Amino acid sequence: MTTDRPFRPRLCFISYRHLSHFAMTLLDEYADRADIEVVNGSFDAALTFARERMRLGTTDAFISAGANATILRTALRAPVATIKLSGFDLLLALMNARRVSNRVGVVMYGAPIPELDAIKDLLNIEVAQYAYRTPDEARHCFALLARDRYEVVVGSSLVLEFAEQYGMQGHLAYSLAAVRQGIEDAIELARAARQEASRYEQLSGVVHNLQEAVLAVDREHRIVALNPPMEKLLGRPQAQLLRQSLETIEPALSLAHTLETGAQDRAAVLRLSQRDWIVNRTPIREHGQIVGAAITLYDARTIHDADASLRSQQRHRQPTARHSFDSLIGQSEPFRRACATAQRFARTDMTILLSGESGVGKELFAQAIHNASSRAARPFVAINCAAFPESLLESELFGYDEGAFTGSRRGGKRGLFEAAHTGTLFLDEIGDMPVSLQTRLLRVLQEREIVRLGGALPIPVNVRVIAATHQPLRELVAGRQFRQDLYYRINTLHLHLPALRERPEDIAPLAEALLRRSLGRLGSSLDAARLLPRVLPRLAEFPWPGNVRELENICDRMAVFFSQWRHEDEIDFTELRHDCAELYEDAAPASSQRTGDRHRAREVLDACGGNRQEAAKRLGISRATLWRWLRDD
Numbered sequence: 001m002t003t004d005r006p007f008r009p010r011l012c013f014i015s016y017r018h019l020s021h022f023a024m025t026l027l028d029e030y031a032d033r034a035d036i037e038v039v040n041g042s043f044d045a046a047l048t049f050a051r052e053r054m055r056l057g058t059t060d061a062f063i064s065a066g067a068n069a070t071i072l073r074t075a076l077r078a079p080v081a082t083i084k085l086s087g088f089d090l091l092l093a094l095m096n097a098r099r100v101s102n103r104v105g106v107v108m109y110g111a112p113i114p115e116l117d118a119i120k121d122l123l124n125i126e127v128a129q130y131a132y133r134t135p136d137e138a139r140h141c142f143a144l145l146a147r148d149r150y151e152v153v154v155g156s157s158l159v160l161e162f163a164e165q166y167g168m169q170g171h172l173a174y175s176l177a178a179v180r181q182g183i184e185d186a187i188e189l190a191r192a193a194r195q196e197a198s199r200y201e202q203l204s205g206v207v208h209n210l211q212e213a214v215l216a217v218d219r220e221h222r223i224v225a226l227n228p229p230m231e232k233l234l235g236r237p238q239a240q241l242l243r244q245s246l247e248t249i250e251p252a253l254s255l256a257h258t259l260e261t262g263a264q265d266r267a268a269v270l271r272l273s274q275r276d277w278i279v280n281r282t283p284i285r286e287h288g289q290i291v292g293a294a295i296t297l298y299d300a301r302t303i304h305d306a307d308a309s310l311r312s313q314q315r316h317r318q319p320t321a322r323h324s325f326d327s328l329i330g331q332s333e334p335f336r337r338a339c340a341t342a343q344r345f346a347r348t349d350m351t352i353l354l355s356g357e358s359g360v361g362k363e364l365f366a367q368a369i370h371n372a373s374s375r376a377a378r379p380f381v382a383i384n385c386a387a388f389p390e391s392l393l394e395s396e397l398f399g400y401d402e403g404a405f406t407g408s409r410r411g412g413k414r415g416l417f418e419a420a421h422t423g424t425l426f427l428d429e430i431g432d433m434p435v436s437l438q439t440r441l442l443r444v445l446q447e448r449e450i451v452r453l454g455g456a457l458p459i460p461v462n463v464r465v466i467a468a469t470h471q472p473l474r475e476l477v478a479g480r481q482f483r484q485d486l487y488y489r490i491n492t493l494h495l496h497l498p499a500l501r502e503r504p505e506d507i508a509p510l511a512e513a514l515l516r517r518s519l520g521r522l523g524s525s526l527d528a529a530r531l532l533p534r535v536l537p538r539l540a541e542f543p544w545p546g547n548v549r550e551l552e553n554i555c556d557r558m559a560v561f562f563s564q565w566r567h568e569d570e571i572d573f574t575e576l577r578h579d580c581a582e583l584y585e586d587a588a589p590a591s592s593q594r595t596g597d598r599h600r601a602r603e604v605l606d607a608c609g610g611n612r613q614e615a616a617k618r619l620g621i622s623r624a625t626l627w628r629w630l631r632d633d
């Protein structure tokens with residue numbers, strides 16, 4: 001462990017002989033606490049000497065009185081402790097002077113002392129009071145005192161020098177106690193300055209090592225600090241830049257507005273030296289007053305990189321596409337054709353429209369396309385447009401800025417377009433998207449940028465959209481429920497997925513795979529391939545309005561039914577009609593399909609006690625489809 005040595009202030013006492021003599025008598029008393037250098041000198045000589053001390057860095061604080069103190073204070077950026085004249089000291093000096101004569105001259109630096117009138121009456125003496133600011137003025141005071149035959153003078157140590165020259169007796173107005181207090185003040189000032197300096201050193205060390213270019217100006221817009229990256233950007237060494245007007249050095253970085261208004265300016269974009277910079281401007285205040293301003297420039301490429309890595313970290317928390325073309329089951333000709341087309345589409349980066357009845361596998365195809373595309377390693381984000389009311393869908397898709405509406409989250413929220421940046425956004429049930437949002441979507445597809453709700457800045461997004469619909473979009477366009485321009489935009493590559501009843505050859509392989517999966521989940525060792533032939537005729541006859549999702553649902557129920565038995569041979573298949581009743585009902589005539597859907601939906605919903613999620617599951621349709629079936633009432 002290292003321990004810092006206690007700070008030992010280096011003080012410099014500058015005055016004339018008489019006061020310096022006082023200081024000399026105190027050196028021993030302070031030997032343990034400070035190094036005190038005592039110097040004779042005043043006015044210009046004192047200042048020259050002090051400047052030299054500052055240049056050498058050998059002094060932490062100065063101590064002086066009267067004129068010297070004022071001069072040092074104004075000219076130096078160093079702590080200066082002033083030895084103060086107290087009323088009591090003045091009284092003592094006058095009492096001593098009275099022993100010589102009751103006509104006393106008082107010569108002080110600066111302004112006359114008002115209390116002197118009261119003191120002189122108290123002591124019953126005659127006082128001629130003069131104030132000086134320069135040695136010449138002091139000399140003139142003495143000329144007047146000599147003319148008026150004054151023999152004794154009270155004043156500073158300079159005054160005592162003059163008194164000697166004019167043959168008068170001088171009495172120092174400062175006491176030893178005042179000098180001691182001056183030294184104590186200087187020790188305190190040196191300590192405070194040292195702390196300040198070490199804080200400044202730490203801070204400037206930080207600024208110096210920042211990658212960002214930083215520059216500060218004073219109230220007059222002159223450069224007072226900058227770090228190496230800023231030096232590099234401005235193409236000149238620090239020495240040539242300090243104290244210069246920023247306006248003349250680089251008007252593009254001007255802080256005039258910040259100094260004038262005190263307003264912060266964040267994330268402005270600036271082109272300088274053939275690069276894009278993100279610029280922050282901020283005022284510097286001291287005790288509420290603007291004393292300067294600072295500008296920070298971030299290289300836009302760094303921000304881009306950070307943005308990319310942030311987005312890629314967030315990607316791990318996002319839903320990704322699990323399915324690929326290899327995991328799709330089907331061997332029918334229509335299915336194989338659909339797969340081949342989808343694989344072709346995957347090689348492009350264009351918007352794709354997938355159409356087909358509910359449950360045919362549109363989302364599955366969207367995932368497979370994404371995974372076969374160049375965006376495979378990027379996010380795949382899916383949203384069902386029918387599942388949200390309009391306002392919520394809007395904020396889900398485009399996100400919102402903080403304060404966009406009552407209750408909006410602090411810091412705002414990024415929407416799915418941002419979440420899907422560099423990847424794929426799957427917009428399911430696009431036909432259910434409200435027309436106002438269709439307009440916004442079209443703009444995003446054209447401009448490739450989004451604006452969050454309540455936000456002003458456009459955010460560039462690189463997203464491939466795959467839209468899906470079970471509705472005939474062309475009819476919706478004719479009925480003005482879907483924007484024609486958006487329809488053409490998303491319909492560039494169109495893939496229609498055939499219903500399950502149009503590809504009956506797929507029923508067996510799908511049913512076998514789905515049944516095997518369900519049995520496996522239940523921990524049953526029954527062989528799906530051996531069970532299937534007994535139910536396949538029923539499956540093959542069924543019209544599958546809910547397509548593969550409905551088949552999946554029936555396979556789940558069959559698996560629960562079969563798993564009561566340990567061996568395939570023990571199973572009583574006739575009982576299956578209770579668990580999978582729909583397979584044993586007569587098919588509804590095609591003409592009354594919609595009415596049939598509605599009735600089935602109602603019945604199942606009633607059977608599930610109004611639980612829509614459960615009803616949708618039993619029917620093998622999505623909740624959005626259930627809602628649609630019921631709505632068609």
Ligand SMILES: Nc1ncnc2c1ncn2[C@@H]1O[C@H](COP(=O)(O)OP(=O)(O)OP(=O)(O)O)[C@@H](O)[C@H]1O
Pocket residue numbers: 327328329330356357358359360361362363364365428468470510548549552621622625
């Ligand atoms: N060819 C297939 N192979 C394996 N599983 C499939 C296949 N097609 C569909 N499925 C399964 O059927 C279910 C429904 O598929 P998906 O959600 O992709 O249909 P969809 O057309 O998007 O439905 P909706 O229009 O109701 O949203 C999913 O569980 C999916 O895994």
